[in-house]
Amino acid sequence: MHIAEGYLPPVHAAAWSVAAAPFVIHGVRALNREVKAHPESTLLLGASGAFTFVLSALKIPSVTGSCSHPTGTGLGAILFRPPIMTVLGTITLLFQALLLAHGGLTTLGANAFSMAIVGPWAGYGVYRLLRRSGVPLMVSVFFGAFVADLSTYCVTSVQLALAFPDPSSGFLGALAKFGGIFAVTQIPLAVSEGLLTVLVMRLLIQSSKGELTRLGVLLSGGRGAKDATGTEGTTAATGAAGEQDGTKEAVAR
């Protein structure tokens, strides 16, 4: 859930817009470069944007007794790197601000900063870190998407706490309050988003191996025995992710 129209004081709204602008501009350049260099990736780019579109339209009940929606930014960040996801996320936010009165134009900068900048970068960072330490692909994808989703709403809480500090307990008191509304609500949704991202990644591995290899998600061992071990690795990974989900679910209950 994004910050509603007009709900950030003008100075804050302007500051977040200024902070977000360079990322968006850089993202547009990266997107242009990608489309020029690899026109064949346009289709997968569209699919990544579509994933964000679907997920951010789904308001899902959560344990706190309120509803929120996932962001869907982890997938695109992992596939195409965060700058490109920044553009796709901002487009989604703009659509919602203009047509759905969800989020807003004055808060677009702040919302883009949380959902389209910090979320993708944090998720991508976690994904890369896990991959580099030898964690299986699907487990890394799960936590990448989980972190992208959750960090978005942590930033939203910080943004609101900065704008509306508690009269008695100050910034931290307000942070606890907004964190309780946004971040806690988001935890089970972030798990859902992680699982859905794993699902889409599994389908992509079945359907678009060549593209994933080019994007560096799959190792470029497309021949002989190496390929066989690669596939085995991912199968094992999904098994592990599945087990993890089991425990996660138990915890949620």
Add this chain to the structure above:
Amino acid sequence: MSRNAKINTLLLLVVAALAVLPLALGLGDHKEEPFAGADAQAETAITELKPDYKPWFSPLYEPPSGEVESALFALQAALGAGVLAYYFGLRRGRRQGESRALAGAAGNGSPADDTQASGDSPADAAPAPGSVLRDDAPGRDAGDTAGRVSGPAGDRTGA
């Protein structure tokens, strides 16, 4: 059901369970307005923290009713789902075309034209405007085909 399909179904079931459980367990019962949006709650929290705060800008367009709003949200989800389904359907069709061409290659020896024809025509109707789609880039196509042929086999041995 293959192992792959089982895992995918399980993933969807867990997601569904995560969404339904809060409702089934009545976790919203203590609230005045159960399962309201987190953004609406944040607005309430803001008015609590700073009672004199007035939003200084209102949306240019606001859906006139909850029904229209939910229709627009459904439209957003439908657009996204449509593009995703298009992508996976196209990929699947291409894969089938390729394997058919490969099977045919044993017989008549000129499969390449066939593959490209079946792959290219739907790509022209792609949803992303203003961009030329050339999914038959030489290097990638070869890698794709190779990966695909060994892919399912590898999966099965893995299982």
